[in-house]
Amino acid sequence: MPELTSFLPDPAGAADGAWYPLHNAFSAGVAGKRSVPAMSSALKLALNRQMNRLGGGDGPFATAVDGLYLMRATDATLPAPRIYRPALCIVAQGAKQVMLGESTFNYREGQALVIGLELPVLGRVVQASAEQPFLGLNLDLDVQVMRDVLAQLDPPPRPGPDASGVFVGHLGEALSDCVLRLLRLLDTPEAIPVIQPGIMREICYWLLTGPNAGEVCKIALPNGPTERIAGAIHQLREDITRAVRIDALAAAANMSPSTFHQHFKTLTSMTPLQYQKQLRLLEARRLMLAGEANASGAAYQVGYESASQFSREYARMFGTPPKRDVAVARLSPAI
Numbered sequence: 001m002p003e004l005t006s007f008l009p010d011p012a013g014a015a016d017g018a019w020y021p022l023h024n025a026f027s028a029g030v031a032g033k034r035s036v037p038a039m040s041s042a043l044k045l046a047l048n049r050q051m052n053r054l055g056g057g058d059g060p061f062a063t064a065v066d067g068l069y070l071m072r073a074t075d076a077t078l079p080a081p082r083i084y085r086p087a088l089c090i091v092a093q094g095a096k097q098v099m100l101g102e103s104t105f106n107y108r109e110g111q112a113l114v115i116g117l118e119l120p121v122l123g124r125v126v127q128a129s130a131e132q133p134f135l136g137l138n139l140d141l142d143v144q145v146m147r148d149v150l151a152q153l154d155p156p157p158r159p160g161p162d163a164s165g166v167f168v169g170h171l172g173e174a175l176s177d178c179v180l181r182l183l184r185l186l187d188t189p190e191a192i193p194v195i196q197p198g199i200m201r202e203i204c205y206w207l208l209t210g211p212n213a214g215e216v217c218k219i220a221l222p223n224g225p226t227e228r229i230a231g232a233i234h235q236l237r238e239d240i241t242r243a244v245r246i247d248a249l250a251a252a253a254n255m256s257p258s259t260f261h262q263h264f265k266t267l268t269s270m271t272p273l274q275y276q277k278q279l280r281l282l283e284a285r286r287l288m289l290a291g292e293a294n295a296s297g298a299a300y301q302v303g304y305e306s307a308s309q310f311s312r313e314y315a316r317m318f319g320t321p322p323k324r325d326v327a328v329a330r331l332s333p334a335i
Contacts, residue, residue, distance in 0.1 A: 053186075054070070071137060073133060080335065084115045087115045090138075090171055091108055092137075093136075095107070096335075098113060100269045101268065102270075112168070114216065117226055118234075143219060143227075156217070160214030165268060167212065185199070232249045232260070281317050288326045
């Protein structure tokens with residue numbers, strides 16, 4: 001399970017203080033037999049039951065469903081860096097905060113975070129206790145499945161204006177029901193290959209037809225700005241030691257350099273150079289956590305020529321020097 005940061009913004013400096021403004025996303029307009037509070041309780045019970053089966057305690061839990069990770073924490077956690085792929089991240093109890101470049105997103109019980117492309121973020125649990133632990137899940141989204149569903153919609157949703165590749169909204173009844181069925185599917189692993197694809201298509205349908213359809217549509221739109229920037233991100237990730245050439249990235253995205261820079265910054269909240277720096281520092285951290293390199297060795301492997309510059313930028317990003325950060329990170333699971 002991949003989280004990451006850039007220049008850590010003050011959490012109190014979020015745009016509106018407490019919670020990121022919602023757009024009533026995911027509240028599919030289909031009446032069901034259960035109330036939303038009942039669905040919320042059912043989701044908590046299902047998450048707890050599955051995590052207890054997987055060993056209990058705190059931490060992220062991988063599951064038999066590819067791309068589905070369950071999370072529980074009995075206390076607030078330290079900021080943890082990751083790279084998220086396109087994903088639906090749900091909080092069933094407690095609250096979590098995600099920082100992307102200069103932007104801060106908060107989401108809590110009954111809300112979800114949608115991530116539209118590979119993004120380095122910093123995430124932390126901000127509300128949890130032994131009595132009421134943080135409960136949540138992350139579900140990878142297959143962009144090709146979203147495109148297939150989008151192609152069947154008549155009329156298709158109209159893409160929204162340019163905005164961040166991340167947004168927060170309410171988790172409606174239809175999506176909650178899909179997630180519950182996905183969790184229950186873990187009880188019959190032999191059925192997963194047959195039933196999971198249909199549930200994933202249904203999740204994509206509700207995302208693409210809900211009040212935030214315009215924002216979700218941009219993730220799946222063929223040859224749209226999000227897909228083009230995702231291609232540039234793929235190039236950056238292929239070789240993190242290679243110098244960033246904006247003109248080459250822009251040409252590959254079929255954009256002018258200025259248009260490319262604008263779309264990249266809008267979607268990722270950072271410049272291509274800042275994005276690459278975060279990729280390098282994240283990979284260096286992974287190497288050190290795995291015991292594959294010390295600080296100077298990791299710095300060299302990810303493209304730094306100066307160990308002192310690496311240490312400065314690492315401390316700026318993670319809050320402490322490499323050796324101390326790695327020692328602390330080994331003691332606490334990333335949620």
